[in-house]
Amino acid sequence: MPGMKNMRKEDAALEIERLHKELDRHNYLYYVLAKPVISDYEFDRMLEKLIELEQEFPDLRTSDSPTQRVGGWITKEFPSVTHRERMLSLSNTYSIEEVGDYYKRVLKLLPQGSQSGNGPAFVAELKFDGVAVSLLYRDGKLVRGATRGDGVQGDDITPNIRTLRSVPLRLRGISGETLFSGGYDAEIEVRGEVFMRKEDFTALNGSRPEDEQFANPRNATAGTLKLQDSAEVARRKLFFVAYYLKSAPFDDLPHHERLKELEYLGFYTGGHYRLCYDIEDIYGFIRDWHEQRWKLPYEIDGVVLKLDDVSLWAELGATSKSPRWAIAYKYPAQRARTVLVSVVFQVGRLGTITPVAELEPVKLAGTTVSRSTLHNLDEIERLDVRLNDTVEIEKAGEIIPKVISIVKEERPENAAIITVPEVCPSCGTPLERPPDEVNVYCPNEETCPAQVKARLEHFASRNAMDINGMGKAVIDQLVNSKQVYDAGDLYTLALENLLTLDRQGEKSAANLLQAIDDSRKRGFDRVLFALGIRHVGLATARELASAYGSLDTLRKASAEQIAEVPDIGPVIAESVHLFFKKPSAARMIEKLRTAGLCFTAAKPAAEGGHVFDGMSVIFTGGLERHTREKAADLVHERGGKVVSSVSKNTDLVVAGARPGSKLEKALKLGIKVISEVEFEEMVGKSVGSG
Ligand code: IVH
Numbered sequence: 293m294p295g296m297k298n299m300r301k302e303d304a305a306l307e308i309e310r311l312h313k314e315l316d317r318h319n320y321l322y323y324v325l326a327k328p329v330i331s332d333y334e335f336d337r338m339l340e341k342l343i344e345l346e347q348e349f350p351d352l353r354t355s356d357s358p359t360q361r362v363g364g365w366i367t368k369e370f371p372s373v374t375h376r377e378r379m380l381s382l383s384n385t386y387s388i389e390e391v392g393d394y395y396k397r398v399l400k401l402l403p404q405g406s407q408s409g410n411g412p413a414f415v416a417e418l419k420f421d422g423v424a425v426s427l428l429y430r431d432g433k434l435v436r437g438a439t440r441g442d443g444v445q446g447d448d449i450t451p452n453i454r455t456l457r458s459v460p461l462r463l464r465g466i467s468g469e470t471l472f473s474g475g476y477d478a479e480i481e482v483r484g485e486v487f488m489r490k491e492d493f494t495a496l497n498g499s500r501p502e503d504e505q506f507a508n509p510r511n512a513t514a515g516t517l518k519l520q521d522s523a524e525v526a527r528r529k530l531f532f533v534a535y536y537l538k539s540a541p542f543d544d545l546p547h548h549e550r551l552k553e554l555e556y557l558g559f560y561t562g563g564h565y566r567l568c569y570d571i572e573d574i575y576g577f578i579r580d581w582h583e584q585r586w587k588l589p590y591e592i593d594g595v596v597l598k599l600d601d602v603s604l605w606a607e608l609g610a611t612s613k614s615p616r617w618a619i620a621y622k623y624p625a626q627r628a629r630t631v632l633v634s635v636v637f638q639v640g641r642l643g644t645i646t647p648v649a650e651l652e653p654v655k656l657a658g659t660t661v662s663r664s665t666l667h668n669l670d671e672i673e674r675l676d677v678r679l680n681d682t683v684e685i686e687k688a689g690e691i692i693p694k695v696i697s698i699v700k701e702e703r704p705e706n707a708a709i710i711t712v713p714e715v716c717p718s719c720g721t722p723l724e725r726p727p728d729e730v731n732v733y734c735p736n737e738e739t740c741p742a743q744v745k746a747r748l749e750h751f752a753s754r755n756a757m758d759i760n761g762m763g764k765a766v767i768d769q770l771v772n773s774k775q776v777y778d779a780g781d782l783y784t785l786a787l788e789n790l791l792t793l794d795r796q797g798e799k800s801a802a803n804l805l806q807a808i809d810d811s812r813k814r815g816f817d818r819v820l821f822a823l824g825i826r827h828v829g830l831a832t833a834r835e836l837a838s839a840y841g842s843l844d845t846l847r848k849a850s851a852e853q854i855a856e857v858p859d860i861g862p863v864i865a866e867s868v869h870l871f872f873k874k875p876s877a878a879r880m881i882e883k884l885r886t887a888g889l890c891f892t893a894a895k896p897a898a899e900g901g902h903v904f905d906g907m908s909v910i911f912t913g914g915l916e917r918h919t920r921e922k923a924a925d926l927v928h929e930r931g932g933k934v935v936s937s938v939s940k941n942t943d944l945v946v947a948g949a950r951p952g953s954k955l956e957k958a959l960k961l962g963i964k965v966i967s968e969v970e971f972e973e974m975v976g977k978s979v980g981s982g
Pocket of ligand 1: 379380381419420423485535536615618
């Protein structure tokens with residue numbers, strides 16, 4: 293950055309505060325008001341500038357700086373914390389009549405004269421389907437984020453919560469412009485729901501091995517918040533929506549005004565709440581969202597009603613689990629009945645056979661469904677499902693519909709037994725069922741057209757090489773016409789080849805060719821994921837890429853060596869090792885190499901810097917100056933690899949804050965241990981000076 297080097301400290305302090313404020317403001321515009329005024333690129337540039345300045349003046353870096361969202365990583369279990377006030381749940385009802393009864397009950401319980409107009413006013417809100425968390429702010433700064441746990445004690449997941457850009461690290465109004473009317477308490481508690489948007493959920497699942505996919509966004513959220521790697525949490529793009537504020541300065545405000553205050557403080561509330569003055573208003577809100585909810589970018593599973601007059605909350609009290617001043621109405625499960633027309637057996641990219649039900653089209657959860665998964669061959673037997681049966685389907689996470697049961701009473705005369713294939717529907721090879729597995733496989737890995745096509749689809753998919761236009765239809769034709777056998781062949785396609793395909797004009801063929809060409813730029817981790825190795829999702833590919841630094845080093849590694857990489861277990865390690873031993877993989881890899889795909893992580897080794905040549909390095913404890921990924925990059929750029937478990941093969945241990953048992957083990961084994969500062973010196977010295 294010109295002009296930034298050798299800045300005077302006073303000027304740097306001013307510039308840091310300016311950038312900090314600007315970044316906070318843009319975050320607010322983006323997350324709370326949903327009206328961004330700059331691009332993500334511009335935001336990132338500004339953030340980079342701040343990072344650079346803070347690196348030059350480390351003592352000007354504060355814990356609430358926007359650069360401090362992704363810290364190191366947590367090595368230990370999450371500490372247990374006690375909530376300031378019990379975190380209650382809500383009593384649920386699926387019946388609209390019960391909502392009416394509840395309303396009347398509250399009316400009776402309340403002291404005379406406390407209601408305005410027709411009855412007590414309620415705030416109707418959306419019921420977000422995620423994970424409840426409590427945030428604690430002291431002097432306007434986020435000091436703690438915790439899960440509900442058993443309501444009394446939860447897990448302190450602050451490092452993960454800090455990565456959510458919709459969670460302000462410092463409250464607005466404390467950064468100079470006081471926006472809310474009251475003063476502020478030394479301690480402010482905000483509760484709300486962490487959730488994943490549908491689109492991010494789909495992308496996340498797309499980046500995971502088939503057998504590790506999350507059933508719905510809520511499970512994905514819960515799984516993500518439990519991760520001990522906050523950099524991965526950051527990547528998964530969770531959101532926080534605030535629905536509860538309890539702290540001294542806001543005690544006198546009715547609930548709907550507290551929601552407004554939350555927005556002033558910098559929180560996202562979703563904005564879809566309504567102050568209802570009578571039961572008809574409430575019914576109206578429930579009705580409106582019944583259909584509208586499918587248009588939301590996230591999932592809701594109902595509506596929450598909260599008595600607006602907070603001064604009456606104590607009077608109504610609570611049961612052991614839930615307060616009496618609120619109730620949740622849950623929309624009925626998204627199920628529908630329809631007729632099973634036929635079953636097709638799909639062959640996945642790893643040869644797995646999946647029965648797919650073809651259905652009479654039926655409306656479900658905002659879309660028309662005509663196909664649904666039956667999971668595996670055992671499921672057909674378990675459900676005792678026949679052709680022409682009436683089946684009940686459900687949308688798991690409102691994304692993938694599945695058949696959950698059959699309606700036996702409605703079984704027609706012509707119900708026919710489903711014949712399960714014994715040979716692959718694509719290539720005719722006898723199917724195999726490994727012992728102890730529910731899945732049946734086509735063992736013809738190399739030439740089964742269905743597997744070849746599915747592998748290519750995976751290769752071209754968004755999280756992998758992201759080749760726009762290389763969809764199912766194109767791949768089908770390329771394989772059928774024997775122009776493509778594996779992903780390597782995509783890079784030798786010429787315009788003439790593409791013009792032979794149906795519905796490919798000059799323009800679309802040229803675009804596709806360009807998209808193939810552009811994909812050469814994808815990073816090594818994406819390439820590794822695109823190869824389609826069993827059990828290797830994008831996160832695992834990243835770990836491998838970062839630990840080994842190049843495809844050729846990884847190929848030479850034994851399964852035991854691969855298993856030393858953080859988060860890589862023996863099953864994955866074995867799978868990776870086996871993949872590289874296959875002659876077909878070797879052939880494809882050579883074609884991809886010729887095509888110029890990226891086979892090494894990040895930049896080439898820093899000039900003159902091979903300080904870690906051939907070394908196995910371990911990080912333990914929290915790093916303060918680098919993220920886990922950055923530190924790993926620094927190691928492999930300089931010839932080393934990063935492993936997770938200490939053994940006699942370990943060469944160096946870098947101990948950060950609160951190092952764990954690895955440090956003890958390393959000391960016992962007499963392995964060299966250095967501090968983060970010493971690590972930086974090693975890295976620094978190696979740059980340029982050699
Ligand atoms: S209020 C004491 N409001 O639903 C009342 N909860 O089934 C605290 N939830 O534990 C909760 N949206 O995790 C409230 N607008 C909303 C909500 C909401 C989702 C969740 C929350 C709660 C669960 C109860």
